[in-house]
Structures are given as structure tokens and as C-alpha cells.
Amino acid sequence: MTKTVPKYIEIADWLRQNIQDGTFKTGERLITEHSLCEKFNISRHTARSAIAVLEKEDLVVRRQGDGTYINLDVGAKQKNIGLLLTDSSCYTFPNTISGVEEVLSAKGHRITLALSQNKVEIERNQLLSLQAANIDGLIVEAVKSALASPNLDIYKDFAAQNIPVVFVNTYYPRLDCNYIINDDVEASRIATGHLINQGHQKIGGIFKLDSIQGALRYEGFVNKLYGQNLKLDEHRVLWYSDETLDYLFSNEQFPLLSEALSDCTAVLCYSDRVALKLIEASPKLGLRIPHDLSIASFDDSILSRLATPSITSVTHPGPEMGNLAATSLLKMIEIPSHKMQHAYTPTLTIRDSVRDLS
């Protein structure tokens, strides 16, 4: 039953153990081939085969006429970390990258970057490509996280290969995984609560339907409304996906948009991007912001700061999130049992897009 392990593999294992234990110190000479033969009573060829294994692993360097030396960088080996993000045009993109990069480059590791364009097919290809690139860990932004993903098998492959994965911003609820996110339900409660505090009662919403963040922000929205004994009028809620955002603000959809908003005094927008689109469309809708319609949104990005009027928006952790993701991932590489599931508690940055009705 016991599968026979080749001698040279056993001896390679023994050598590797001793290198990692520190019995053979880094930079020093390894035991010579001849000594190895005597010690284990093996042929020279077998000894050489064993050392060849370590050489291929970059653990040792052979120098003819001199000896075999243990590579200096044992344990401190440069890791290759995959970073798979959805969308370069998203304003969280540079933040996430710089947060991750800061931690990894400080420790001499490197980043293999890929983009999924928020498409599951591309995500699949990129995951396969990253697998082929021999990454030691992966930081990834889930694609269309609210919908069933066809790529969970690959994520499970990573787990089976003991390659740790950390999700940032979004994650797949059906997958038992590590993630670092904003507390989107709470974020939405905060923003909705602010609108209610300012005297708004007829509040609409524009949410993203394919991202789990959309579902969570909707949850917080509904949650807060009912908590304050307000009713949710579903006619005031609009849903979009990456593919239909422009369509939602197009001329064809204008009546729908107009009708949904005409009944509201305030709207909660899924993101600053959406809020900005709404502000830009407001003249056409005959609505002055915030006089006729107040807007609150998410991400507290440069858009919310520069828009006219500036937009009241819930904060996003920014580079810190990438930071924590990278730190956690490195810990998981060291200690495979390490887990990380973290949600940041956001705050609200109040600007000029909400009118006080009270």
C-alpha cells in the first residue's frame, strides 16, 4: 500500500528539511556529494540526483571545483502575487493597486496584474493564465458577484493547491472565502438615515443588480426605511448593470427614469458615477439638484468632490483595503490556516447634494 518514494527524493527531502531548519546555514556549503554517499550508503549518481532536485528548486547553487552552496534567499524568496481587478476606469482601481503594491514591494514581492473587465469569461481566462504564471497568492475583485459564477471551480482549485485567495471590494457569497470589503449594508443605512434625518420621506434608489454590493446596499436601504416606519415604493427603485448603465440614462429610457424620480424628494445612488450621471441628466429631467431632488451616493471619490453640486457620499477605505488584503495574503502564505474576513465601517461625507427639508 505504501507508495515507494525514490531514494533521491527522500534524500532531497532530508536536505531541504535541514536547509529550512537552519541546520545547514544559508550561504554555507552543503554537505559534499561524496559525504552524502557515505552517510546514506548510496551511489554518487543518486546523491547527484537528490541535489539536482534542490538545484531546480533554486534552493542551492553548484559550483564546480568548489562545492554546493545554499542559496541566500531561502524562505525570503520573492513571491509572485496575482492581482485580478475588474475595471481600470473605476476610481477605486488606483487606490487598490497602490495599497497592494505598497505592502508587497516593501517586502520584495512582485505583482502579476490582470483585468477581468467585469466579465466572467475574461475572468476565467485570466484565472487560468494566473495559474500558469505560478502565483503564490491571489488578490481578486469578484465579477458580477450577485450572480452565479461559472468560475468557482477555479477558485476551488486554488484552495486545493494551497494557494491563498483574498477578495477585495466584493466576494462570492456562495464561496467560503477570505474577503475585505466595506460594510455595504451599514453604508447604505448611514446614507439613507441621513436623507431621512434631513426630512426626506419619498426616497428612491438606483442600484446595480449584478454586484453583491448592489444587493447589500439595497438591503441597507430597505432596512433603514422600514426601521423608520417609512414605506418602500418599488416604483422608485431602478436597477442597472455595467452593460445597461448608459441605457438607463438614454433617451429611450427617459420616461422610466423621469417617472421613477418625479415622485421622490431624494435618491440614493449606487455610486458616485451614477450620481454624477444623474446630475448631468438633471436639466433634461427638469430637476434642480438639490432643490427639487437630493442625492446621496457611495465611494466619496474625486467625482463627489468635484461635481456641481458636490455630492454627499459614504466613504470607502481606499488604499487601506489593498493594504490589508496584501498583508493578510502574506500571512496566509506563511500560515495556511490563517483566515481573514473583514468589513470596514464607513462614515458619511456631507456635501451639497442633499437639501434639508426639515
Add this chain to the structure above:
Amino acid sequence: MTKTVPKYIEIADWLRQNIQDGTFKTGERLITEHSLCEKFNISRHTARSAIAVLEKEDLVVRRQGDGTYINLDVGAKQKNIGLLLTDSSCYTFPNTISGVEEVLSAKGHRITLALSQNKVEIERNQLLSLQAANIDGLIVEAVKSALASPNLDIYKDFAAQNIPVVFVNTYYPRLDCNYIINDDVEASRIATGHLINQGHQKIGGIFKLDSIQGALRYEGFVNKLYGQNLKLDEHRVLWYSDETLDYLFSNEQFPLLSEALSDCTAVLCYSDRVALKLIEASPKLGLRIPHDLSIASFDDSILSRLATPSITSVTHPGPEMGNLAATSLLKMIEIPSHKMQHAYTPTLTIRDSVRDLS
């Protein structure tokens, strides 16, 4: 005198030649070890050593009980491309990345990303790290390109190792290199020309002193002024570097800034970022934009679109630049003699920050 080449190396060379010639077709079985022994009248051990060389080069795969197969991806091997950018907070950053990524991932290559934070020391470390990462090519944004770089030796190393390098956005003038840039002199002429056309004669400038782009934009600025028989008053020109930008707009430097601008009807700003800072500082300076002071700048970014007033700005190629860089680099990997030095001709996007005095 002739250095004796080991038999197994010779035979490995012979095999490699035949693989690359197509004599042994990809995907097919290589000649068996036994046949190789007979053909060259060598021992099996030597034959195995020869094949081991090719195996290490990933040219062949051995399958016990079956045979040795030539790897399918000879020549079409996944390349590892280094991408070293300066600053993630710069608005060209996502554009450059997505342009590069689009081309490379379409061909199955991968990107090793690093950031230099526009610091030469960090650039050096990252270049060394990229060298260790075995990249097949490098796309890089030069750090402080107007100043003497201590890292040109590494760039020369890359050249010596036949690893092609393409600079984007900026390059080192002292290095004979491939680059893809915006035509900054022309860009500056266009912007300055527009200010002059709108009747401005007292025109100031705020330029970046450590980037070659700063020097080129200054050149275009001066060039156009003198071309239109206007004089350059050096009191109206301010210089900054990444480290001193905030200082320039600080309270301590306020008198300097105020004095330089009080004499102008228009200012040419090095970037939308600077223009925005100036707009934000304008109330403190007692200047209404564009009524008292007109502003033109560079990059045509989201900032210029959203600022109040919106900023007249010279266009930047955007993702196209990264696109061309990646395409060129791949061509250089294929054909080492290939060169690329390209400058985009920009245009001007006119917005609300320039007042017509005529």
C-alpha cells in the same frame, strides 16, 4: 585552444535545432532515448542528459512509459512583461494600464506591475526586482526625467541582455531609447496659442521642473510667446516638483504665488491637477476664474471636465499610448532590431476657464 563542448550539450543543440527548424513537429514525439544512443553512438546516460537540458528549457515534456514530446508552445510562449509606472494617483495611470493590459492579455502574456513613486531609489529597486523576475520586456515611465538618472546603468543592462524597453509618457533624453510620448512642445504651443488668440498677452506659467515634460512644455510656451512677438517675463513663471507642489500653494508661499499671478491675465498650468489647485486657491487670491485670470492646462482629464469652471486642456492619447507601447514591445521581442520613437500630436479641448479678451 578550441574549448571542448560536452557531448550532451552538442546533442541538446542538435535536438533544439531540429525542433526549431520544424524537422520535429510540435506536439509530436521526440526521437526516443534508445534511438538517440544508436544514432550518435552514445550511452543512454548522455542521451538523457541532453534531453534534460531541453526539458529544463521547457522545450520538451517527458512522459514515463510513453515518450518525450515537443512542447506545443514553442515561440508562442507566454511572455512576462514588466510595467513600471510612477504614480498611481496620476489620472493617466488607469489609462496606461488598461491600454497595455488590453494588448498583452489578448495574446496571453502577463504583466508584472511595479510602481516607482517617482523616486529614483525606488525605481532602482523595482528595476532590480523586475530583472530578477525574468521579464521578457519592459514598459516604463521615466522618473524625474529632466534630471540626471543614477539608474541608466540598469537600463543599459536590459539592452545588453536583449530585453527590449519602451518608455511611455516620458523618457530619459540621455538614453538612446524607445519611447511613446505626447508631443509636449506642440501641446504647449497649442495651449499658449489659444491664450494669445483670445487676446491674452501677459501670460504666466506653472511648470514641473524635474520632468522632461515640464521642460518641453516650457519650451513650447516660450517658443510660442516669442513667435508671436510677446515677451516672457520670468517673474510670471513658477516651477515645482512632486515634493513641492503642495508647498507652492501653501500659506507660506502665498505671497510668491500672488505676486506672480497678479500681473497676468492668463496662466498655463503644467497639468489639470495644478490647474485645479489654482482654481481652488483662487478665492484666497482674490481672483475669479476666468474673469480675472484665465487658465489652460494639459491632459484633458476628468478633473478638467468636472472642475468649476471646467478647464480648457490639451488632450492626452489615453489608453492608446499604452496600447501602442505594448504592441511595439511585442514586435521588439520578435524582431530585436525593431525601434519605436513616436510622439502623438495633441489637440485642444476648449472649456470655460479661458476668457475671451478680444
Add this chain to the structure above:
DNA sequence: AATTATTTGTGCGTATGTATC
């Protein structure tokens, strides 16, 4: 389903070459 031939993998012994200290 079992056998057989083929092919690569593991292992031993020996000898000589070559680089380094």
C-alpha cells in the same frame, strides 16, 4: 482483462575531466 513491447525513471559501479582552493 491480461500480456507484451516500448519508453522513461531510478539506481549502482566505475572512470576520467575540469575547475577551484
Add this chain to the structure above:
DNA sequence: AGATACATACGCACAAATAAT
């Protein structure tokens, strides 16, 4: 110059995996 250590090379035997019969 000599000792030492790794590199190359020959020959043999058997194990393990695969494909074809």
C-alpha cells in the same frame, strides 16, 4: 602542485507507466 569537489561519460539492471495487441 596537489587535494578536493563537481562535471561528464560509459555500462548495466530493474521499476514503473503507457499503449497496443
